[in-house]
Amino acid sequence: MVKVRLFGVFRLDSGVKELDADAGSVRELLPLIIRESKRINPQNTMTVKDLKGCIISVNGRQVGLEAKLSDGDDVVLVPAVAGG
Amino acid sequence: MSKYSGYMGRIAKVDLTTRTITDYPWSDRERELYLGGKIMAAKILSDNLTGHEKPLSAENYIVAATGPLTGTGAPSSNRFDLSTLSPQTGYMTSSNCGGNFGYYLKKAGYDALVITGKCAEPTWLEIHNDKFEFHQAADLWGKKITEAQNYLQQKLDDQRGCRVKCGMICIGPAGENLVKYAAVISGERASGRAGVGAVLGFKNLKAVTASGNHEVPVYDRDKMVMWNKKWDKYLRAHPLTGNQLPKMGTAGLVSSMQMRGILSTKNYKYGKYDGFEKVSGEVLAEDYNIVNKGCLSCPIKCTRCVEVDGCKVKGPELETLGLLGGGILNDNLELILKWNKELDDLGLDTISAANTLSWAMEANEKGLWKNGLEFGKTDNISALWEDIALRRGIGDELAEGSKRLSEKYGGKEFSIQSKGLELAAYEPRRAVGQGLGYAVSNRGGCHLNGGYLVILEGLGLYTDPQTPKGKPDFTMIFQDLMETISASGQCLFTSYAVFPGFLISKPNGLITTAANKVLPYLGPAVRVINKIPRAVCIDVPVLHHTNAIRYATGMPMDFGRYLSIGERGYDTERYVSSRFGVSAAADTLPGRLTDDPQDPNDPKTVVPLKEMKPVYYRARGWNKNGVPTKLTLRRLKIK
Numbered sequence: 001m002v003k004v005r006l007f008g009v010f011r012l013d014s015g016v017k018e019l020d021a022d023a024g025s026v027r028e029l030l031p032l033i034i035r036e037s038k039r040i041n042p043q044n045t046m047t048v049k050d051l052k053g054c055i056i057s058v059n060g061r062q063v064g065l066e067a068k069l070s071d072g073d074d075v076v077l078v079p080a081v082a083g084g
Numbered sequence: 085m086s087k088y089s090g091y092m093g094r095i096a097k098v099d100l101t102t103r104t105i106t107d108y109p110w111s112d113r114e115r116e117l118y119l120g121g122k123i124m125a126a127k128i129l130s131d132n133l134t135g136h137e138k139p140l141s142a143e144n145y146i147v148a149a150t151g152p153l154t155g156t157g158a159p160s161s162n163r164f165d166l167s168t169l170s171p172q173t174g175y176m177t178s179s180n181c182g183g184n185f186g187y188y189l190k191k192a193g194y195d196a197l198v199i200t201g202k203c204a205e206p207t208w209l210e211i212h213n214d215k216f217e218f219h220q221a222a223d224l225w226g227k228k229i230t231e232a233q234n235y236l237q238q239k240l241d242d243q244r245g246c247r248v249k250c251g252m253i254c255i256g257p258a259g260e261n262l263v264k265y266a267a268v269i270s271g272e273r274a275s276g277r278a279g280v281g282a283v284l285g286f287k288n289l290k291a292v293t294a295s296g297n298h299e300v301p302v303y304d305r306d307k308m309v310m311w312n313k314k315w316d317k318y319l320r321a322h323p324l325t326g327n328q329l330p331k332m333g334t335a336g337l338v339s340s341m342q343m344r345g346i347l348s349t350k351n352y353k354y355g356k357y358d359g360f361e362k363v364s365g366e367v368l369a370e371d372y373n374i375v376n377k378g379c380l381s382c383p384i385k386c387t388r389c390v391e392v393d394g395c396k397v398k399g400p401e402l403e404t405l406g407l408l409g410g411g412i413l414n415d416n417l418e419l420i421l422k423w424n425k426e427l428d429d430l431g432l433d434t435i436s437a438a439n440t441l442s443w444a445m446e447a448n449e450k451g452l453w454k455n456g457l458e459f460g461k462t463d464n465i466s467a468l469w470e471d472i473a474l475r476r477g478i479g480d481e482l483a484e485g486s487k488r489l490s491e492k493y494g495g496k497e498f499s500i501q502s503k504g505l506e507l508a509a510y511e512p513r514r515a516v517g518q519g520l521g522y523a524v525s526n527r528g529g530c531h532l533n534g535g536y537l538v539i540l541e542g543l544g545l546y547t548d549p550q551t552p553k554g555k556p557d558f559t560m561i562f563q564d565l566m567e568t569i570s571a572s573g574q575c576l577f578t579s580y581a582v583f584p585g586f587l588i589s590k591p592n593g594l595i596t597t598a599a600n601k602v603l604p605y606l607g608p609a610v611r612v613i614n615k616i617p618r619a620v621c622i623d624v625p626v627l628h629h630t631n632a633i634r635y636a637t638g639m640p641m642d643f644g645r646y647l648s649i650g651e652r653g654y655d656t657e658r659y660v661s662s663r664f665g666v667s668a669a670a671d672t673l674p675g676r677l678t679d680d681p682q683d684p685n686d687p688k689t690v691v692p693l694k695e696m697k698p699v700y701y702r703a704r705g706w707n708k709n710g711v712p713t714k715l716t717l718r719r720l721k722i723k
Binding site: 007008009011012017052053054055056057062064065076078079080081082 | 323324327328331332336337339340343364365366369370536538539543544545546580583588589590591592
């Protein structure tokens, strides 16, 4: 089981703040986030493709979609943003 | 008058001592060379400041300048700029503002005001069309911004018997009491940085209102309307200006900065704050945001409108969240909302106020200055802002800013400022190009005037944030582009859309990954463009700005001209500041950022300023002391 936290517009659009999920890799994890988003609000239109626009970190290190996940990992998804 | 449209063709010189108004001469040749806004102001200051003036003196000038796009309907274009000799840095500064004053100054028939002298008593100035009227402001002096602006609006309404559409600039008690980082406020927006409010306060000028019914001339209205629509559509479709900023505002950066390790924490000792989520843009949007608001003609609408004590007010920007959050180890967002409102109402720059506070907390912690201020302790802060604005108790000392305090008590290595101006919330040891920008910026420790290289180093793109490679050249080109964007009257947020949307929305994509890897090696190519910008006499499709200026003014404009105007502006500012002693010694950062690695196990996590600065100077054509050479001044037609 990994702990997932979403930030930025991905969190606002999906309605998912946090999620405990069972996934062996980041690629496997993304559909689970979308499923949770639809469970929270069936009207949500976010897709896996949208989530691929996130910067993903596992335990504080940026990773790619193929990164493997282990039990207890802390996964964070944030947008690549600018504008201060 | 001017042969170019987009301009009202008049600049008013206001002598507050003699209460005389004269036309300030400004030719079309100068419009071609200096465009408008802060670059026009730099030239005016260059022509009037000799190097002997003091910032707080009748002899100092303050220029309120609009750009040729102000009032033309171009997206996010109704900004104006205040430029002066800064009491905080001692050098020339400019502070940009999204308030409504610029638009209405042009409606009154003027491109700029050149203000000098000093009123004998507290005064406010009313401009209506070509008429200038001085009013005594004894009953306005001491009032906070909201009350003062309401008072002025009521005065104008009563005077003319109807609701008057007008713009205004106004100082609060902080400006009146010469706080070194006092702001000027226009509506809800601030010319926040470098103490422009104190300059007006010294001059006894509480406020200026502007109104009128002049129309801003546009060279080719049909093309301008068509172009504005196209540009507007582009901005709304871009992931930054059409999604991120409207939904989250600048506050949305907190979590991304946390992830990159660039969120200033505990007076920049760290780059991550454990409590960041409680003071993030996400919580602001979910729990507090009522509605988005924008400046005039802005499709981005990045302002967070929140409710504080029953009033709907502008919410905090990223800088305020970061610096009054992690900066002082405070995770109480509600307090930040209240403080933000209070700071704006007192006319204080939130960035310098917050950083001065965090410096004082660390000085107390280290036993250098026993002041009762502690990291994480917030119960004694709310009253402190008014103490600073009114210069009461320790507030009187805090009103001087962290640089002067560190000179008095020690602790220079953790006074997080450059040239006396405190840094923004981006901790630069993990974004070293941003660190170079902070150090060499004409304005002092400003993220925007420094070139905002963090957009390449983790926020937007993700080139190696620790490598100095290519960073000086990118810093220069970004500074020059942003200089011209500001000078044309536009918001710098339009510049973020210059990065193609797919680079931002597909950070893991092949093209983005390749761009991240290649960018540091493009320094030499960028240097060639910087050296001979006029060779790039083309329109760059993602830079909509050049066409807009052409259609609005009728002035020839392409990427190369646009860039060289920016360089001329940046070097004119530096040239003015050189008369007041700016040098390589001033282009520096505190020891914490250059000598103490953010990660003690990774010596690379410092800003390698010594390595980058000479490269930057050479790229700019400045001498080793950080001053433009005669050749550079001649090349840029500055001298």
